[in-house]
Amino acid sequence: MCSRIYIEDIHMLKMFIDDWVKYLDGLEKEILKLELHSKDSQILNNIFECVHSIKSGSSFVGLRSITRLSYEVEITLDAIKDLKVTVNTGLIDSILLYVDFLSAYIKKLFEVLKKRDFRSENGVMYLELKYEQREEDILEILKLAFVNCEVKSDEYINTGEQQPLENEISLDILESEEFKEGLAYGIKEQFLIESTENIERMENDLLIRLDTTSNDREAINEIFRAVHSIKGGIGIYLAVTNPQSSLYAGLKKFSKVVHTFESLLALVRDKECKFEKNLVDLSFIMMDYLKSFMSSVDSEEFNAVYDKGIIEKIKEQISNVEKLSTPLGKSAVAIIGQDAGKTEDIKSNGSVPQSIRVNEDKLDKMMNTISELIIAKNSFMHISEKLNLEYDLPEMSKEVKQVGAYVNRISDELQNAIMSIRMVEIKTVFQKMPRVIRDIAQSTGKRMELYMEGESTEIDKTIIEQISDPLVHLIRNSADHGIEDPNERLFKGKPETGSIILRAYNKNKNVLIEIEDDGKGIDSENVKQKAIDKGLITEKEAEVMNKDQLINLIFLPGFSMAKKITEVSGRGVGMDIVKSNISKINGKVTIESEVDKGTKMIIRLPLTLAVSRGLIVEVERETYIFPLEYIVETVKISRNSIHEFNGKFFTYLRGEAIGIEWLSKLFLTGERNTENEEVNAIILSNGTVNYAIAVDKLKNEQEFVVKTLEGHLASIPGISGSTLLGNGQVVLIVNPVDILKFVEN
Known part of the structure; x- marks a missing residue:
């Protein structure tokens, strides 16, 4: 059927299309709600208002196809409201076909109006369906569904045969290939x-x-x-x-x-x-x-x-x-029946949330700009201090400090706003795991259930993309290595079905992800023997290791406890990569395990990679920043409590012996200084081992933006990047993971 539109009505048509697009966003959802809540008058009214507005607008501008179909849907909705028909699957499907037709029609019409210049045209524009039968088919289905719903619902069986419609919608408007x-x-x-x-x-x-x-x-x-x-x-x-x-x-x-x-x-x-x-x-x-x-x-x-x-x-x-x-x-x-509380959640209040899709590159650019602002805001405190101490201008120093505090507040609000846009729920990763568990259960014959908690926990999209593969590997390990066969579980007095819990939650400025199972656990003695057999460690090294250190040997390259190689695991090329990938995003993974009780793997991740907080230190007149994520505490250690054994130094901290090393020695910028009465030290931790790193001065905490190093500089061990201080000074960011590797070797 051909629709005739006068050129002078084009502006009005564009206004109607804008309204129809908004209606379509919520119309399908409301129709689906109607299938479950056919007696809900509010849902019916919402649908009727949308359809009536579309019909009125299409009639005004001469889109007869939309007008005819909308009129038929209105009749159906009135009959539902008056209880003259019963809402069933066939009726809902027919109304959804109308929505699909309308959506396609409007999308093509919108593109035509967007690309075609009507200002130089006069007269009438004709719109025509390439396949007129499509409109007639939908009209016939709407009428047939209405008739079927007037009889008893148990006499109507929808076999799905009414749904196929082979002709595609195509408006005969500017049918050029370019369009x-x-x-x-x-x-x-x-x-x-x-x-x-x-x-x-x-x-x-x-x-x-x-x-x-x-x-x-x-x-x-x-x-x-x-x-x-x-x-x-x-x-x-x-x-x-x-x-x-x-x-x-x-x-x-x-x-x-x-x-x-x-x-x-x-x-x-x-x-x-x-x-x-x-x-x-x-x-x-x-x-x-x-x-x-x-x-x-x-x-x-x-x-x-x-x-x-x-x-x-x-x-x-x-x-x-x-x-x-x-x-x-x-x-x-x-x-599906709903209790009163759930029904209220499902009912529409007549409003449809609006959202837009934004290219991720634009968000990254905005985040980088805000990061530069964070660096700039630090300059105010430096200028204020300089005005006061060097130029003796306390009043001006105070004013600059006040302005700096104002800029600081604005930059913090901007940072929080853009970070919230980048944040996504972790359920986008969690939702992949039930399929992983099911596939392993099918291939191994084990029985297991996955419980997920904290799916709404939010984290930066960049981290989400990089944590997916490590998380899948840890889940597969829990299912394949952790959960026992049903007979073995029954013999141990456990339920036949094993449980794996995947949870996420916020703690301070970190997100913690835990994978916990009630399986066989990790025997540290077996791990030790396996590592010795594979030549990964010596017996002498193994004897001085505690339980946590032995368990963490599973992160060594080539280590595997699997008795045979399967499609799931056993090659010993996974856990070291997992730890490496998590470390790349400033995360840590630790293990807690008890034999025959189960294992818990804990991943600690920063909320975002864009901006971090660090501790500024000075060593041999050079300034460095340590990320706070790896710092347990800062302490002053008396010279008398530092002891040497086999060329290595250690001290006692609250009764516990920990190693100590000087950053100047690690970076080859100076020798160990053991003459001072007290040594300033940072206590670093990788989750299992604490180690003291001695520095000359401990300064202040500060937010910083990581700038990656290029070329040969990128491969310097112990350095993860650089940043700018408020006074314009370039400082290096220490990589605690590398530092802990240095001191352990």
């Missing part, structure tokens, strides 16, 4: 982002729930919605893709597989079947297929065949489910 390529780029990016989010949610949350509780109707409904959203995204992407391209052919094939899987999910949902193990396994295969295809869409390379017969497997399951009958006396859709 399509420009539009396709934006739609492709959005399609990849939204589809990836849906896949991760299904794989790492919903399917894990169904693997445990096969009759979780809410999870089944949510999986169907996620797959339906992916299919809708394919339809939109196809509409702007060149039909002659390999991408178009690949998307068509992909669309067929996704639609077939959606039909299977619709049957399972509508017939109230349990999501048995074979369906869970098939769904995980489907998730792997979806992820593989997303990579192909990103690169637009479809040479390899990715389905591996998956569509036949899906059809086989459809055949099995179709043989089952829908329970009589029940609705074809399971309405």
Whole structure:
């Protein structure tokens, strides 16, 4: 059906489109809520107001296609409100088809209005659907769903056959290849982002729930919605893709597989079947297929065949489910009951939160600018001190100090604001772990459960990206090495099913991640013997080690306690890399373990890598900064309490013997000074061992921004970077991890 728009109404149309885009953001969510809360008048009113506004606007500017469909949806909503129809899956699906149509129509229309200059045109612009049957099909489905919902709900069984619509939406406006390529780029990016989010949610949350509780109707409904959203995204992407391209052919094939899987999910949902193990396994295969295809869409390379017969497997399951009958006396859709408190949380208040996507490079640039401001603010205190002491201008010094305090407050607020934008919830990493545990349980025959706590804990996005792989490795180690076989657990008097707890929480200015299991634990004596057998340490070295030091030998390169190499572990190339990768982001990993009780691995991470706090020290008239993360305390040590043994020095601190070394000796800038009555020392710790590092002067704490060193300077051991002080002086940042390695050797 052709829509006629007068050129003088273009400005009004643009205003309507802006409003419709805002409505669409919340319309689908409200419709999905309606499926669970069909008698909620507030949800109905929210949907009706959106649809009515869209209908009124489209009628005003002459978009007859949208007007017709919106009118039909209004009739349906009125009937729901008057209890003339029953809300079921078929009815909701038909309304969602209207939303999908509307979304695609508006997106293409928006691009046309954005690129075309109407100021030089007069008269009428005609908009036409390339496939008129698409609009008629949706209209027919809306009417048919209305009629079906007037009968008893148990007489209506949606087999999913009404959903497939092969014709893609395409507005006959500026059908040039140049237009399509420009539009396709934006739609492709959005399609990849939204589809990836849906896949991760299904794989790492919903399917894990169904693997445990096969009759979780809410999870089944949510999986169907996620797959339906992916299919809708394919339809939109196809509409702007060149039909002659390999991408178009690949998307068509992909669309067929996704639609077939959606039909299977619709049957399972509508017939109230349990999501048995074979369906869970098939769904995980489907998730792997979806992820593989997303990579192909990103690169637009479809040479390899990715389905591996998956569509036949899906059809086989459809055949099995179709043989089952829908329970009589029940609705074809399971309405999940909510308690009063939860219902209030789900109900909409009529407002939809607004958000925008910002390129990460822009955030990084802003963070760098704020970092420079932090360096600049430190200059005020230096200038104030100079005015007072060197120029004897106390009043001016006071004014500069006040201005410095004001700038300091503003810079702190800016820093906190930009850091909060960069912060993301750690659940983006945690959600991958249930799949990891499930796969290991399947391959080893062990029984285990994963409990996750503190998923809402926030941390810098840069750290999130770098902690994912180490965390996966530690989880795999807990599952493979820690948790015993069911028979062994029963013999020890433990539950047959092992428990692994993954938790995150904030402590001071750090985020702590713990991986705790109730498995066999780590026997320090076995670790010691294994390390000696492999030649990693000598027997003499092993004898002077305490329990914690022995357990930490598992971080040595090449160390492994596995009796045989498996697909999961055993090659001894993991834990040292884990520790190294965590150290690169200024983190620490420590281990607590008891035999037959379990093991806890603790990762301590900074909230952000952009700005740190450090202690300024002086050694041989050179200034250095020690990051506070590794400093336990600062002390003054009497010369008489420093002793030498075998060429190394040690002292007693509160009754405990600890080693001591001079930073000047480590950096080859001077000799050990043992003549002073007292020695200023920093107590560093790597989580298991404390060590005293002697310096000439302890100055003050200060925020600093790390500037990486380039070229040959980047490989200097013991130095992690440089920074600027408020007086413009360049100082080196000490790397405590390297320092502790030096003193231990």
